[in-house]
Amino acid sequence: MYRSGKDIIRICNERNISIWRLALDEEIELTHLSEKEILKKMNEVLKVMKKSSESFIESDSKTLGGIIGGESIKLKKRMDNGKSLCGDIINKAMIKAFSTSQHNASMGKICAAPTAGSSGIIPAAVITVAEEYNLSKNEAVKGxxxxxxxxxxxxxxxxxxxxxxxxxxxxxxAAAMASAALVEMLGGSPEMALNAAAVSLKNIMGLICDPIAGLVEAPCSKRNASGVVNAMISAEMALAGIESVVPFDEVVEAMKRVGDDMNSDFKETARGGIAGTPTGIRIKENIKNH
Amino acid sequence: MKEVNSIFDVIGPIMIGPSSSHTAGAARLGKIARYAAQKDIASVKVYLHGSFAETGDGHGTKKAIAAGLLGMEPYDERLRNSLQIMDEKNIDIDFENKDLEVSHPNTAMIVIKRSTGETDRVTGSSLGGGSVIVTNINGFEVEITGDYYTIITKHIDAKGLIRDVTNILAEESVNIANMKVIRGYGKKEASMIIETDETVEVEVIDKIKKMEKMIDVIYILPIKENEDV
Structure with a gap:
């Protein structure tokens, strides 16, 4: 049983396996499902992720709150015109993240990863990298x-x-999970995967949850787009051999303490941050009176 | 400390967006209410409390509760059209925002009128990540998460009755996962909440219902169970 990053590295090194193998073996032990059944379930997850990450690239429709929409289309247009500032792979990932966020906010079918609000990040990272590196569906499932x-x-x-x-x-x-996946998909070690995860968490430590009108739209969809970029740059650093100064477990503990100390205005109550700006309040009132 | 029993609790659930608490959890509450009414729903009144009342519209909470009442899963793509489906089935559904005087912000009280005229009242909260807890059914204080098959009895408190009920279940090879016995304060009525691993046949429930000193029995299916809508 692994309960910490330390456990993961110890067991993976002892058994000379990757993290994905450890996760799969423990799932077999915990649920008594066969390897084949678990992989089938994860394939189903990948299918849902693929669909949600592509559904709003070509078409557009209103979300429940009507606050967001059309971001994927705009980014794709700019990329197709050869004008990309960040390069195609970053753009493609952002386009997918925006699509899943819009899909979620439009009552589409998504996979919470780890939550519905952050559901755009992991699909965008894993699917974009699988596509760009010609990795098989199995490699994406391992991710x-x-x-x-x-x-x-x-x-x-x-x-x-x-x-x-x-x-x-x-x-x-979500970014930490995605970055570790990218590291293993691209051949990195378990240590590297945990370094990437630690860096992703550190990059946005202290970020508050401040959804306008309490809806999973703004600033959520843009944070999904920046979240996948966070995952990609963290993976890049780790694969280059850059280590997290503070180990993953301590970063997780720090993140928890920061969260515990966070004022409740900043924890999904739609009172603080972006939600509490004059524009945020105006949008909320408009939705209420609609 | 929290437990993670499956990686699909972390990568999952697969659900209709936008919110695991306001949409997926709401659908699960609707589904438990459906079972409390033995799937017989003529009309429904739903009282929404706290964040369910404040942000329910932007989260599709009403559609989700209606979908659950129709027997849909949180991942059912028809969830979006559940209010229309209710209408087609001639089931009246009405929503009202109300302070239910409970601590949890995402709470709903679902009042179902059956075709037989009976009324069922189910109160429950969505706890986040799609998990729920039903805290009251028809005045019974319960704690139902929808993970098990659950039998709830209301009976006259009498010696040997608990033994007799568990004997009936044992005879049918039904394994009890959890059990709780509650006695009303100063009253002669008591209640048993029995969670089982296996499905309990209708005949067995009827047998328990017909026991002397038994007032009522409610049988709730786990919400994982798929059914045709």
């Missing part, structure tokens, strides 16, 4: 297994809920 192990550690030792820990706990965890 999801890797990310699940990271998410499990954070759930056990801190939280992944915005209402408990702010956005750092939702989009931060």
């Amino acid at each position: 999801l297994l890797t990310s699940s192990a990271i998410g499990k550690i954070i759930t056990l030792n801190a939280t992944v809920a915005g209402a408990e820990g702010g956005c750092q706990a939702e989009c931060g965890s």
